[in-house]
Amino acid sequence: AAAPHDPDALLVKAELAVRRAWESPVRAEQLREVGPLITAAAESDPRDPVPWRLALDHARGTHATHTVFEALWEQAVRRSSHHYGCHVAALRYLSAAWYGSHRECFDFAERAAEDALPGSLVRALPLRAAFALLMEGPGARTTSVQEERIDAAADLAIELSASFTPGDPWPAEVRNLLAFVLVARGRWEEALEQFRRIGPLAASFPWSSVSEDPLGRFLEARxxxxxxxxxxxPIPGRADRGGPGGHYA
Structure with a gap:
């Protein structure tokens, strides 16, 4: 109220409006109405990439064409070529659940991760593509090539996680997602290491995607x-008892 034209105030106003519109049963209609708020936020600080992240989410919810999406993406990367939020928003648009495919999603994520700076969360983008594939639903089958891409995404995210100290809040969501994917792949020891690195920083995502009780699902998985x-x-003292001539107590 005191500073209605403040760039941060305009951005928060637009963010809240977009979130509320996404929760509406008439999402597309509501999102179209908040378009001017996103424009105002973008114009108030032309250097800020965050309004363009909102614009990418807005495009997904209003069924914007690929041409519109590409124009928005160009504006986003012009302001910050490695902005994690913008990359996540773009990846969602390109996912098979929306307007792309699993191959398109992985291709985009892997290119972005390859170009990202060391320590950038963008290097975990392929992990989000892997998660989208794993969330296809019960009975969905993956090819050997897809499984290789999922494991490669997990390996890259493990490397990224190792560059941060345990309990660091900045990579917490990525670590939660990594633990989820490693559990899904049956990579138990590596998953346990990520749970150790997460510490008390359980995130609602991705556990809320598979349960109405995300904390309970996190604890169950851990x-x-x-x-x-x-x-x-192996049980100490029993390592050599199963061979020829050995016995079990």
Missing amino acids: DDTRLRVACAA
Whole structure:
């Protein structure tokens, strides 16, 4: 109220309007009405990439064409070529669930990760493409090539996670997503290491995608991972008792 033309105030106003519109049963109609708010936020600070992240989410919700999307994406990367939020918004538009395909999604994510600076969260973008593929639904089958891309995305995200200290809040969501993907792939020891690095920083995403109780789902996955790793560990003193001539107590 005190500074109605402040760029940050305009951005927060636009962000709230977009979020509320997404929750509406008439999403596309509501989103079209908030378009001028995004424009005002972008014009108030021409250097800020965040209004363009909102514009990309807006484009997805209003069924914008690829031509419109590409024009918005150009504006976003012109302001910040490695902005994580803009990359995530673009990846969602290109996902198979919206206006692209799994191949297009992976291609975009892998190119972005390759070009990203060391330590940038953009290097975890292929992990989001992997998650989108894994969330296809029960009975969905993946090809060997797709599985290789999922594992490569996880490997890259493990490398990124290792560059941050355990319990760091900045990569917490990426680590939660990484733990989810590693659990889905049955990579239990690596998943347990990510749960250790997450510490108390459980994020609602991605667990809210598979449960109405995201914290409960996180704790369940962590406990299950601990149990599987413990069951697979050799029992001290029994390592040589299963061979020829050996016996079990």
